[in-house]
Amino acid sequence: MDGATLAGLRAVEVSAFVAAPLGGMTLAQLGAEVIRIDGLNGGLDYRRWPVTDSGASLFWAGLNKGKRSVVIDIDRPEGRELAEELITAPGKDAGILLTNFPARGWLDFERLRIRRSDLIQLTIQGDRNGxxxxxxxxxxxxxxxWLTGPQDYQAPVNHVLPAWDLITGQMAAVGLLAAERRRHREGVGQHVKLALEDVALAVMGHLGFLAEVQGGRSRGRYGNDLFGAFGRDFICADGERVMVVGLTLKQWRSLCAATDIGDGIRGLETRLGVSLDLEGERFRAREEIAALLTPWMAERRLEQVREVFESHGVCWSRYQSVEQLLREDPSCSLANPMFSFVEQIGVGQVLSPAIPLRFDETRLPAKPAPALGADTEAVLLDVLGLSSVEFGRLYDKGLLRCA
Structure with missing residues (x-):
């Protein structure tokens, strides 16, 4: 299994919040040694909500799984010197830094490169100008x-998922691996910069949002409807709500067969003079299609809908709360091999996901996040070669913290 992982790779992470910690955790979940450096009181995100009743951050624990935690007083010159040594420590698979803090002072790339000429540093920025x-x-x-929310709503609607942070975090891991591959091939390091703003703008271009406006078209709000094909939420006889999608031709035909609306669809095609095998025409006729499906849904309870849809291979989903997801959905349980229970310090037993990737149907196990400073002594002794006496001197000076 080691041949499919990043075992042997060592990266140092100096970060906070979502994108950079996610990038580092991705590397850690793939087997790399990821050393997170924090100040004496933890990082900016050490108490980030959600938290337990005792104040332990579930956010911090969730985004630092599998890492090693080193705590150094980086407000003092001697502490920053120690952190620089750790970042630039020797080893052909080391010398990798991931951060979303400004690349200046002790995190300045040119300064660090004096210590190690083949250093790889990836700096996540807010906007492209830093x-x-x-x-x-x-x-x-x-x-x-302005495109999210009910069709007749007049104010902007934000969503709760930090999409650009998530994409940026994954791209940071890819960027580091790309730079490491170049170093392996050519022996050179580099400073990679990745702006959250640029990631978002790139995705807007990739998905056609920009070209759509360039072409003179302005997209409106469509509520829960799937833009460009047929997809809509419906209420079942027992009040349960489901989302039904007919994006591909196979999905569309499965939906029509399951709900027995074939005759109605053919009549609709004749009346409109279109083929609803075309996804764009399904979007234009979404109200008429929904009128055919609504009675069928309203006459059946969720379990009846589930039985019919699953037997026909319909693309659909039930709307459920996070509580229902955790309590009732087997995909979010030990029935899914991605999950296992881990003992998280300060929290207790937590259902925790491993990385979603499967290598020959084998998964790397989920690991908990470390306690703050849990690895300070081991890392400084192993990576920097400090003696116990040297470590004790630094600890007594208040430069270090151990769990």
Whole structure:
């Protein structure tokens, strides 16, 4: 299994919040040694909500699984010197830094490269000029909050998922691996910069939002409807709500067969003079299609809908709360091999996911996040070669913290 992982790779992470910690955790979940450096009181995100009743951050625990935690007083010159040594420590598979803090001072690439000429550093920025930006300020600029929400709603609607942070985190891991591959091939390091703003703008281009406006078209709000094909939410006889999708031709035909609306669809095609085998025509006729499906849904309870849909291979889903997901959905349980229970320090037993990737149907196991400073002594002794006496001197000076 080691041949399919990043075992042997060592990266240092200096970060906070979502994108950079997610990038580092992705590497850690793939087997790399990821050393997170924090100040004496933890990082900016050490108490980030959601938290337990005792104040332990479930956010921090969730985004630092499998890492090693080193705590150094980086407000003092001697502490920053120690952190620089750790970042640039020797080893052909080391010398990799991931951060979303400004690349200046002790995190300045040119300064660090004096210590190690083949250093790889990936710096996540807010905007492309290095200014401050987060997911919740980038997204409003893109226009998406004016496309989200009910059709007749007049104010912007933000969503709770930090999409650009998540994509940026995954791209950071890819960027580091790409730079490491170049170093392996050519022996050179480099400073890679990745702006949250640019990630969001790139996705807007990839998905056609920009070209759509360039072509003179302006997209409106469509509520829960799937744009460009047929997809809509319906209420069942027992009040349960489901989402039904007919995006591909196979999905569309499965839906028609399951609900026995074939005759109605053919009559609709004749009346409109179109073929509803075309996904765009299904979108234009979404109200008429929904009128055919609504009575069928309203006459059946969720379990009846489930039985029919699953027997016909319909693409659909039940709307459920996070509580229902955890309590009732087997995909979010030990029935899914991605999950296992881990003992998270300060939290207790937590249902925890491993990385979703499967290598020959084998998964790397889920691991808990470390306690703050749990690895300070081991890392400084192993990576920097400090003696116990040297470590004790630094600890007594208040430069280090151990769990």
């Amino acid at each position: 200014g401050s930006a987060v997911d919740y300020t980038v997204n409003p600029r893109l226009g998406l909050p």
